[in-house]
Amino acid sequence: MPTTRTRFAPSPTGFIHLGNIRSALYPWAFARSTGGVFILRIEDTDLERSSQAAVDVIIEGMKWLGLDHDEGPFYQMQRMDRYKAVLADMASAGLVYPCYMSVAELDALREKQMAAKEKPRYDGTWRPETGKSLPPVPEGVKPVLRFKNPQGGVVAWDDKVKGRIEISNDELDDLVIARPDGTPTYNFCVVVDDIDMAITHVIRGDDHVNNTPRQINIFRALGKEPPVYAHLPTVLNEQGEKMSKRNGAKPVTQYRDEGYLPDAMVNYLARLGWSHGDDEIFSRAQFLEWFNLDHLGRSAAQFDDAKLRWVNAQHLKTMPDEALAPLVSAQLEKQGVVADARLPRICALFKDRCDTTVALAQWARAFYADVTPNAEEHAQHVTAAVRPVLNTLASKLADCAWDKAAISAAIKETLAAHGLKMPQLAMPVRVLVMGTAQTPSLDAVLELQDREIVLARLQAA
Structure with a gap:
């Protein structure tokens, strides 16, 4: 059996929140539990929105949570020559074709289809077929490259979360895989990366389900079998909306600053879409021992701040005092308070009363700084x-x-x-x-x- 190779492939277009990081936790856990390889890939082709600051927070958040990667980080922008070489090979094999349809023409086509109650899609005007004459090439227009999607039949896969999914190829139009300036598009880059990095299992959010049939067809056009897919249900915020920074989600690193423990976060996140019987509290080692793709949940999970605090409190209680003390000391230092050798014993005395290291530091502060009685x-x-x-x-x-x-x-x-x-x-x-x-x-x-x-x-x- 080939070595398991999984990946986390975030876009650095904003800070990473709990909904995003759960998409790193499961592929990391699957690689670790099967003795495989976990790869970090930064999908930074959105030049306007990508930033190094966002990359730094991704890496910092993963490091804090102990989600260590074996290979990478790989950056898509540094792989452009590779993508262009594959595009050239596909062009010479007749798998892609230039399309000169303008944005205005595409918009007009879309409006006409919607008025006729049809699904808006590219109509294949520039797709070369035997015996078909193409329109004259307009002057001064740089074409996009479109992938020749198979016609007829279905594209299907057995999703490890959602079960069997089948999509008719006639539902899929010919995807743009290179822009007029020659830069490749997301769905194409992902496939080349997954092939080059020998990815065996793609575990990602279910917002990618619609991309999957297109990607599978590109895999097969390149003579490769696609990986196993597992599409994770959405993480909802406490209001029942999709978790996002627009909906008030916090950066992962903020939980560190607020006094949460990495192992407690891993425990809580693991339960947002996966279960092992009725076990609520478990160590990282237990999680990796138990984890498999068969127990991933199918329904959306809802974030619950009170539950997270409770999980953190349970981990705080069982954490060795010598290990807890440096974390509490760091919280005290933020307040300009310097601790000493008493701190592990102080942690032992007060940790049962606390749900974060911030709360524990508030108790410890009374031993090192002036107090103002209530x-x-x-x-x-x-x-x-x-x-x-x-x-x-x-x-x-x-x-x-x-x-x-x-x-x-x-x-x-x-x-x-x-x-x-x-x-x-x-x-x-x-x-x-x-x-x-x-x-x-x-x-x-x-x-x-x-x-x-x-x-x-x-x-x-």
């Missing part, structure tokens, strides 16, 4: 009656051993001395030391805090 909680818990209790606790904490057991003992002695219950002391201490009344176990929080900072914040009451 005004409402301060008024409620830090009362005149409790201030003498806080002074007692401060004096006991000033000279006890700085570990959880000793801090716990100091708290209990203070409670006993004043005849109070734990919440009556714990709430004001939390507000003063951490800025909020809702934190994990008080002795665990204080142990990780610097003693001098704890004393200063208690005495500031």
Whole structure:
């Protein structure tokens, strides 16, 4: 069996969002799960809209998600000589022909067909046939090159998502495969690339279904069998519209900045159109072990921000603290806060309460920067009656051993001395030391805090 070779072929005409990157995830996963090769190809022939900045975001987003490519990136604009050589071969084999029909003539033909309730299509005016005389070649007009699409019969393929698809060749007109200036068009370039790169499986969005019969016919005209196709259903946004930057989709890299984990993103994206039983949370290794094309969904998947946050929270909980700490440290650095060796233990204490590394960094910040107590909680818990209790606790904490057991003992002695219950002391201490009344176990929080900072914040009451 030949080596699996898949590709991701984005157009760099805007930032890459989650709907786009899912079209990279599945071919990457299929290549990895079958010991194959994953290729990155940049389809940059739209010169007006393509930009290097968009290419950079594609590569940066894939790198962050760990979707590593084995070959490429290949750029179509750097392959123009190859396309033109294939066009010349096709011309000499009689597979293409020049068409001199002007845009105005094409528009008039289209209007006439639509008025007659016919499907608008090129009518083959310039297609050479035995015994047919062609119109005189107009002066000063550069022709387009059209592909001689087969006439009669059907073009069919067994789509790994959609099942058997058959299109009548008579539904397809003769496709323009080179513009008047000689530059080749998208559907032609894709086929040459897929042949040259020996692509075995094309896994892409179902907005390409209409291109597929045309591409299959070009493959066969060039004497090659087409790859296996799997056309993925659309990803919808939360409003049920196709995900796009016009509809408020965010660049993939923004999720990194907002504190999402790459493995959580891969987990969430994998479930947007593929499933393994009822498994919701899984590691990257499990995903690759389970992935195949037979369990790709047929219906459109809808993005759900709350579900993504939940998936991220599950991964955050199980991530090793030593691995989590550098990500939290990077979030703190954005705020001008420098962490230290305590950070992994701080992550361990607070990660169950958080759904992003940004939220975790907000907790960690209280250990490295000044806190402003929540005004409402301060008024409620830090009362005149409790201030003498806080002074007692401060004096006991000033000279006890700085570990959880000793801090716990100091708290209990203070409670006993004043005849109070734990919440009556714990709430004001939390507000003063951490800025909020809702934190994990008080002795665990204080142990990780610097003693001098704890004393200063208690005495500031």
